Amino acid sequence: MVNSNSPQRGGGDDVEPGPIPAGRGLRERLTVPVLAFGGILMAVTQTVVVPLLPDLPRLTGSSPGAVSWLVTATLLSGAVLTPVLGRAGDMYGKRRVLLIALGLMAGGSVLCALTSDIRLLIAARALQGASAAVVPLSISILRDELPPQRTASAVALMSSTVGIGAALGLPLAALIVQYADWHAMFWATAGLSTLGLALAVWAVRESPVRSPGRFDTWGALGLAAGLVCLLLAVSQGGQWGWGSAPILGLFAGAVVVLALWWRMQLRSKHPLVDLRLASGRRVALPHVTALLAGFAFYANSLVTAQLVQAPAASGYGLDLSIVATGLCLLPNGVIMLVLSPVSARISTARGPRVTLAAGAVFMALGYAVRIVDSRELWVIMVGAAVVSTGTTFAYSALPTLILRAVPVEQTASANGVNVLMRTIGQSVSSAAVAAVLVRHTSAVEGLRVPTLGGYQLAFALAGTVALVACAVALAIPSDTAPEAGRATARGTGPAQEKALEGR
Secondary structure, three states: OOOOOOOOOOOOOOOOOOOOOOOHHHHHHHHHHHHHHHHHHHHHHHHOOHHHOOOHHHHHOOOHHHHOHHHHHHHHHHHHHHHHHHHHHHHHOHHHHHHHHHHHHHHHHHHHHHOOOHHHHHHHHHHHHHHHHHHHHHHHHHHHHOOHHHHHHHHHHHHHHHHHHHHHHHHHHHHHHHHOOOHHHHHHHHHHHHHHHHHHHHHOOOOOOOOOOOOOHHHHHHHHHHHHHHHHHHHHHHHHOOOOHHHHHHHHHHHHHHHHHHHHHHHOOOOOOOHHHHOOHHHHHHHHHHHHHHHHHHHHHHHHHHHHHOOHHHOOOOOOOHHHHHHHHHHHHHHHHHHHHHHHHHHHHHOHHHHHHHHHHHHHHHHHHHHHOOOOHHHHHHHHHHHHHHHHHHHHHHHHHHHHHOOHHHHHHHHHHHHHHHHHHHHHHHHHHHHHHHHOEEEEOOEEEEOHHHHHHHHHHHHHHHHHHHHHHHOOOOOOOHHHHHHHHHOOOHHHHHHHHOO
16 A cells, blocks of 8 residues: 555545556546647637637727737736646646636636626636646646656647647637637537546546645745736737836836745745746756747747738738638648657657757748748748747657656646746747837738738747757756656656655
8 A cells, every 4th residue: 555644645536556447448548638638628718719809899899908808818817827726736636726727717618608798708718717727737647647658759749739729729710700609619618628627537537646735825926916917018018008107017016026926935945836946957948948939939820820811912911811811820730739749759769958959940940931931822831830840849848858857746836837938938929029010010001011021020030039949958958857767767657656655
């Protein structure tokens, strides 16, 4: 029997290691697909509102500024809750917290489907933001439950679900909005989310690995306050004015609050984020690379969608509909799905930092293609596909680097921070690209639209950031964590290794 007094043991949801009970075989085989389905649903849920944004002021009787909060609310809640729920998962059970995140996603979708009140819609979108924690929690579950020879490919697939879901969400939403009432889109995501929750209840078992200590409530509140100030300033700077008093005040508040939070975390006996561990090169550099990769990744889909929808009179635009635009982006999701196991094999053979660096180079090459020619659809799709290839390599390697660098009982919280850094990178990318395009416009058919030179400058900016990410990736130490080596030698996964230590 496992020692019930072990600090890594949890409560009643723990599962004893040993022979798989009758009927568990199918569930064991479906654990990875079910978790990947949850990750795809998370990205779809966050993306589907985009085609609705131009029409929602009319549909809800609200202003465009209020409608923009349907995106901002999801961003803020996801950024705040991802590290918090990651830490809660390490302490109280990753499956338990995963089910809570999936439940909030489903509940938010139902609320969106039932109302046209912009205030309730914003609150519902904030609930859906909790789903951002699904990916880091799932990665941690995979590390705990799978044998080492299967972990790399499963983690690569799980990390790639962010891009796969984003590529699927836009055409799905566009088709529903074009041929049905806009509430039907949220009923669809509600049904899919409920299915994902039911499958997770059935297929995913609780890990026995726990992190001892008390939950750092004050640390969670301090991190939430600092991130809200930072991301609100970044996301609203273009609308409110980068030099305006509210934006400058938010940036100043973010600096003060996060500095105090950092000091408090260093003094805490059971911190929300282990900053001493996170400050080491083996953890800090993957976090920095995640921020840079998030910036480079987001510019691809953001700029491509705008460029192909630009009017043909601009001299470069293709005047595509939203549905056609979504279909142009769909191959990027297929690429990420197909290449995630390839990325895992490269990481196994050469090491994840090599995969990460190669991914950054591919992203830069893709943007170089876009700079050379962004007038022909096939060239645009090839360039976007090369960027997506690089994104697959980078996103699949990042969690592997984190898993090798942190103790097994901190995997969910550490990967939560890594996902948070990607989110911050995407937010900064959105603001930077918007600032570039706003400054480079011309009049076309009575409207101000970005110039081709503006798009090329945005591509150059994203490609440069990708090259910086490559340099940072190569600076990451290439050694392997002792825990991973022990698990491999014993022929067990990390969760089983921890459980066996208590025998």
